Amino acid sequence: MSTVVPLRLGMIGCGQISDRFFNQATELEGVSFVATCAAHAERAQAKAQERGCARWTADYRELLTWPEIDAVVITTPHQLHASMATDAARAGKHVLIEKPMATRWDQAQALVAAVEASGVTAVALPYDHSPVLLAGLSYLREEIVGKITAIEAELNIPGPPRSNWYYSKEAEGGAMLDTAPYALSRIASVMGPARRVAAFIGTLIPRRITGDGGRVHSEVDDNVTILLEYAGGQQAVMRTCWAYSYSQNGTVVHGRHGDVFMNEFGRPLVVHTTREPLAGAEPVEYLAVKGCYAPPVPKGTETILGHFVHCVRSGERPRCNVWQARHVVEQMMKAYESSRTGRVLDLETTFTPWWTAPAGIFDLENEWL
Numbered sequence: 001m002s003t004v005v006p007l008r009l010g011m012i013g014c015g016q017i018s019d020r021f022f023n024q025a026t027e028l029e030g031v032s033f034v035a036t037c038a039a040h041a042e043r044a045q046a047k048a049q050e051r052g053c054a055r056w057t058a059d060y061r062e063l064l065t066w067p068e069i070d071a072v073v074i075t076t077p078h079q080l081h082a083s084m085a086t087d088a089a090r091a092g093k094h095v096l097i098e099k100p101m102a103t104r105w106d107q108a109q110a111l112v113a114a115v116e117a118s119g120v121t122a123v124a125l126p127y128d129h130s131p132v133l134l135a136g137l138s139y140l141r142e143e144i145v146g147k148i149t150a151i152e153a154e155l156n157i158p159g160p161p162r163s164n165w166y167y168s169k170e171a172e173g174g175a176m177l178d179t180a181p182y183a184l185s186r187i188a189s190v191m192g193p194a195r196r197v198a199a200f201i202g203t204l205i206p207r208r209i210t211g212d213g214g215r216v217h218s219e220v221d222d223n224v225t226i227l228l229e230y231a232g233g234q235q236a237v238m239r240t241c242w243a244y245s246y247s248q249n250g251t252v253v254h255g256r257h258g259d260v261f262m263n264e265f266g267r268p269l270v271v272h273t274t275r276e277p278l279a280g281a282e283p284v285e286y287l288a289v290k291g292c293y294a295p296p297v298p299k300g301t302e303t304i305l306g307h308f309v310h311c312v313r314s315g316e317r318p319r320c321n322v323w324q325a326r327h328v329v330e331q332m333m334k335a336y337e338s339s340r341t342g343r344v345l346d347l348e349t350t351f352t353p354w355w356t357a358p359a360g361i362f363d364l365e366n367e368w369l
Contacts, residue, residue, distance in 0.1 A: 004030035007309055008068055010093075012060045012084055013075035014038040014047035017098060021073050022051050024305035031309055037063045060084055064091040071121075071312060073305070074098060077165055079172040082107035089114035089122060096308045099125040099181040100332070101325040103172040108329040112322050123308045123318045124325035126185045131300040132269050133186065136253070136262045139271045139295065140190070141358055144278065145255030147369060148361050151191055151236045153183035153251040159205075159222065159242035163214025174220030176201060176332055179240045184328045185320070186251050187228065187236045192357070193327055193350040194228040194236065198343075199335035201225075204243045226335045232362040256369050258291075269297050319354035327351050 009025065011018050011033050025031050035055040038044035044056035057063050063072070064087060071094035074084050082102035088095040089111070101124040102108035115122045140148065157179065165171040166178065188194075204223045208216050222242035229235050250264035258273035265287065271278055272292045281293035302310075311318045327349045334345040 005313065006030045006032070007312060008032060008034045008070045010035040010037065010063050010066070010069040010072045011047070011051075011053075011075070012037045012063065012072050012088075013077075013080075013098075014043050015075060017075045018047070018073070021075070021096075021305050024303045027303065028306055028309055031305070034068055035063055035066060061087060064088055064093060069093060071095065071308075073308075077171045077173075078177050079103050079170070082111050085122065086111045086114045089118045089120050092118060092120060094121040094308075094312045096123045096305070097125065097325075099185075099325075100177050100329065101125075101181075101322065102329050103177055105329065105333045108326045112326050115322050121308070121312045121315075121318065122322045123304075123311065123320055124322045125304065125320060126182045127304045127307065127320050128186050128189045129300075129302065129307070129319060131297050132262050133189070133251070134300075135269055135295065135297045136251075136260045136271075137190070137355055139260050139278075140253060140255070140361065142361055144258055144271065144273050144275065145253070145260060146257030146275075147364055147367075148191075148234060148253060148255050148357075149364070150234055150254040151187055151252065152239075152254075153187050153236070154239040155179045155183045155249045156239065156241045156244040157247045158244060159208065159210065161211025163210040163212055163216045167208065167210075167216045167218040167220055169219035175222050175224045175240045175242050176335070179242075180224055180226070180238065180332060181325075181328055182249065183238045183240055183251070184226070184331055185324065187238060188324055188328060188351075189353065189355055190251075190253060190357075191228075191230055191234065191236060191362075192353045194230055194331065194347055196229040197226060197331050197334050197338060197345055197347055199224065199226045199338045201336060201339040204241070224335070226331065228331065230362070232364055234362065234364075261286075267294060270294055321351075321354075323349075323351035324353075 036044045036048040037060045041058040048056040073096045085097045160166040208218045226238040251262045253260045261270040278293040281295040284294045286292035
């Protein structure tokens with residue numbers, strides 16, 4: 001007989017993204033969605049009936065009062081994430097929040113305060129722990145790449161294919177708030193807290209033809225470059241643009257004696273080293289650089305919802321947590337200010353990275369390199 005304590009979930013937001021979490025729930029023991037909420041009751045009812053949920057509502061605050069709800073998943077448009085998650089935490093409900101965690105700085109601060117006061121488990125996407133990233137991190141060692149000197153991350157696409165709220169200023173979207181969180185969060189997972197930020201942000205294509213054939217007058221940014229600086233002097237470059245002819249979602253970590261390429265230039269993982277050949281990895285021709293290897297990437301078994309459920313049941317701190325997400329929100333908000341004013345701005349928040357970097361790998365001052 002199973003001893004797993006049942007976990008009953010409510011879905012707030014019933015659009016396309018919600019299906020990912022409904023599907024993941026079917027793979028988890030003792031986990032079920034029991035209620036739905038959408039802006040229109042008909043939509044909430046249709047999703048509830050489709051997914052076998054007993055209750056539905058158009059008022060998320062009502063859903064938060066239902067005693068049979070243990071936790072909620074929030075997949076609404078961007079500008080609603082923080083306020084809904086804050087209300088959930090204050091209601092004592094564990095909460096999984098789609099990215100971005102917040103679109104305003106004061107909302108991010110309020111959400112973190114609510115989570116800290118209530119003690120609920122809060123998972124704030126993006127979920128960085130892909131098999132490629134986890135495998136890549138295992139090669140960030142001095143005997144392979146030397147000291148870490150820089151990092152680059154990007155998420156570039158032609159643009160969201162649907163001519164809907166993604167291009168609306170009211171929805172607080174755009175490349176910064178929709179796609180930059182992925183690249184910024186990956187950078188944060190590797191490098192930890194940054195100390196300064198500078199940025200250029202603009203709209204390249206105001207009159208846009210979208211993938212569904214629609215024509216929209218875009219009200220949001222679609223071209224973002226952010227530069228971050230760290231305590232050790234390293235710099236990070238984050239790039240996200242909605243004007244490319246192809247999609248690219250990769251990360252490169254540079255070291256004094258090697259580099260780790262993740263989802264770049266057609267391969268999931270390539271390690272370059274100027275030191276000893278990489279044991280257990282296939283030598284490959286890559287970027288016309290000698291000493292490149294393609295290590296195996298283990299298959300992942302943990303889903304986003306699975307990580308959330310594990311943390312709720314175990315009380316463990318989520319790896320994708322509100323403190324790291326708040327630091328990313330601060331980077332984005334100050335990037336907007338930097339782009340507007342031309343200033344380099346200090347960052348004030350910090351967090352404890354979930355990845356434990358090898359001792360001394362960021363220290364560039366005390367050795368001959």
